[in-house]
Amino acid sequence: MPESPYLVIQSERVRENFHTLDAALAAHVDTTTTIRFAVKASPVPELLSLLDEEGAEFDVASIGEIDLCLRLGIAPHRLCYGNPVKKTAHIARAYAVGVRRFAFDTEDDLLRIAEHAPGSEVECRFLASAPQSCTPFGTKFGCTPGEAVRLLIRARNLGLVVAGPYFHVGSQQLDPDAWRIGIQQAGQITEALARKDISACTINIGGGLPIPYADPAPELGEIAAVIGHAAAEFLPPDTGLIVEPGRALVGSAGTIHAEVVGVRTAPDGRRWVYLDIGRYNGMAETEYIAYRFVTDRDGDPADEAVVAGPTCDGDDVLYQRTRVLLPTTLRAGDRIRIFDTGAYTASYSSVSFNGFPPLTVYVSDAERE
């Protein structure tokens, strides 16, 4: 048994998640849909190769992710450099290795793509008026829909190929209506483009597909139905859809195995449970996501605890606001498992802060114990 903490990802669960999403989209959406995996959610070579085999495309955020995909033999035309924040040198480098699809949200980025990746396909990210998700982007990315129209016309005039508008409703989006709103706005953009003789070939409807954690989430089928209806109502027939999931493909496939390092009652009487995993070695999303903790003492009386990570940092507390109930019998050395941690855990833990190493990942073809 390796020393904890470590993350085990069940590869077959990732394949199953891919098929479930593909089938939900096929059942509800009348147009071609492409699944493009957001590599940042879990840049694990075995999973990327598996998804490549299944026919996925890949959303890459950096030269590091591009190089990783290429090293695995993934064809560069299956990659989209989807991060609107990128250096000129990285655009040129991506183009040099064969990447031909880029996302942007500013004129400056567009001009640099036109110069350093001539003739490429471009998607313009706009900020959809969708409700907030659990882990919202705020206004970090995306121009206004009106600016998207102007920039995509400019893209055509710069000799680029207009792929179409692109939006992301925010990760772990629990309101299916968010996609309806985004698709309606994308439809308005495509209509305005059509008036300038530009036909958008694809609409990128982003990621955000949620999974159930401690709290429930809408079913993929329900969201796919909303997407299908909105596409039929607001988009010209034959407009392809691109879906860019990260969490929905890998989240449920991962389990973190951790250990209780100590238990203490603080001067204010609160019980603290210290784990060997915290915000800096994998649990970066705990302010937004209520994970399920499983211990070998489940069934014993339980009480509220403050769950903290192992570093000397005062911020290394998993839940500052949310109540976590754990068995009162929990002791140092006890094993603790954290379910549905396949997305945005190991990929966030890439710095050896305080000397604690990044989270180790094992890929397994066995079922979760």
Ligand SMILES: Cc1ncc(COP(=O)(O)O)c(C=O)c1O
């Ligand atoms: C550009 C882009 N696409 C797709 C995703 C995947 O989102 P999710 O994991 O919510 O499906 C992200 C996540 O941050 C993203 O930044």
